[in-house]
Amino acid sequence: MxxxxxxxxxxxxxxxxxxxxxxxxxxxxxxxxxxxxxxxxxxxxxxxxxxxxxxxxxxxxxPITKEDFRELLKEMDFASKEDFDSLNNRLNSLEEKINKNDAE
Incomplete structure (x- = not known):
């Protein structure tokens, strides 16, 4: 990136x-x-x-600052690390639920 x-x-x-x-x-x-x-x-x-x-x-x-860069990415609608982490957590939770239901 x-x-x-x-x-x-x-x-x-x-x-x-x-x-x-x-x-x-x-x-x-x-x-x-x-x-x-x-x-x-x-x-x-x-x-x-x-x-x-x-x-x-x-x-x-x-020179562009780190904050300017973050703001630019936000305006361009890029996903942040926090967005990816949140999605990853949700995905893990859903996988656990599916695996739990399959085990029953």
């Missing part, structure tokens, strides 16, 4: 980096084709860097 969430997180980081790289390439292509000036290209590149830096230092990119 933790591996899957780690992969999702890394995919998000990777896609953000990929998007940034594509945007920089697009700006370079526009400069080469003469659609924008070199100065405008530099300005756009700097704007992209500032935006990425702001987004990464933003409050929303703070």
């Amino acid at each position: 933790l591996n899957e969430l780690k992969n999702v997180f890394l995919a998000g980081v990777g896609s953000a980096a990929y998007t940034y790289e594509k945007a920089i390439k697009l700006v370079d292509e526009m400069v080469q084709k003469g659609k924008i000036t070199v100065d405008e290209g530099k300005e756009l590149s700097e704007e992209l860097k500032r935006t990425v830096k702001t987004k990464t230092s933003d409050e929303s990119s703070k």
